[in-house]
Amino acid sequence: MTAIPEAPREAVRIALVDDQALVRAGLRALLERQGINVVFEAADGAELLEQLPGLPVDVVLSDIRMPGVDGIEALRRLRDSGDATPVLMLTTFDDSELLLRATEAGAQGFLLKDAAPADLRDAITRVAAGQTLLQPVSTGPVRARYRYHADDAPATLFTEKEVAVLRLLAGGYSNKEIARAMFLAEGTIKNYVSVILDKLGTRDRTRAVLKAITLRVI
Missing domain, CATH: 3.40.50.2300 (Response regulator)
Structure with missing residues (x-):
């Protein structure tokens, strides 16, 4: 054919x-x-x-x-x-x-x-x-601008895989690309992202990344 x-x-x-x-x-x-x-x-x-x-x-x-x-x-x-x-x-x-x-x-x-x-x-x-x-965002000014209390979401609340997902989110990768990079199902990554947003108390990925930088999670 x-x-x-x-x-x-x-x-x-x-x-x-x-x-x-x-x-x-x-x-x-x-x-x-x-x-x-x-x-x-x-x-x-x-x-x-x-x-x-x-x-x-x-x-x-x-x-x-x-x-x-x-x-x-x-x-x-x-x-x-x-x-x-x-x-x-x-x-x-x-x-x-x-x-x-x-x-x-x-x-x-x-x-x-x-x-x-x-x-x-x-x-x-x-x-x-x-x-x-x-x-490319420098972490110093981000932390100065977005000040959250560390008690809100201490880094110890995040698993190693959640931190890995956050780092890839910061790079602008889609759920599909993160799944491919981590050898996981896309549905699993969606679940990780939902958990991360919930732990950080944010509604979107951009604010989640900024807050994670502030709290020194990534």
Whole structure:
């Protein structure tokens, strides 16, 4: 029997936002070689907000630090308008405070500016698929901002496997990917996540990860 070839996957469509034209040009060339479709570029958040309604995309890839309307302010305005387009922020290690503000504003993830091309493509693809990437967040500022009493959820309440699941959640992995990594059934991972959320007293994975960092569970 002749195998039926799979239909080609539709390229992820993104908006690229950075105030430096040379950076945008370099990223566009890199992304297009990785099979990512750059629908439009914007020099700042205001330009993004102007173009996005007429040119919908799967992901907005935006610098955080920009003159005028920066990445976080643009993100806030997007969410206030009801636009839920996933936003992946470009950052550096010294942006930890900005990362916290971006998380609160509704960013789906962060990517270091010196990331390898394959990591860049992977991050965009995962955010487009609805995942969250939190790994670059520095733990110090997170603990300073999100202060919980250790008595609420001491680290001793978490099993070794629960901590492992939490660490993978912090990396933005889906239940299916965590199950594959830990050689467990996806239903088992769902149960672990439910238990973790209950122990931390949170409703969603992002807040669970932030609280776990605060309490030094991970």
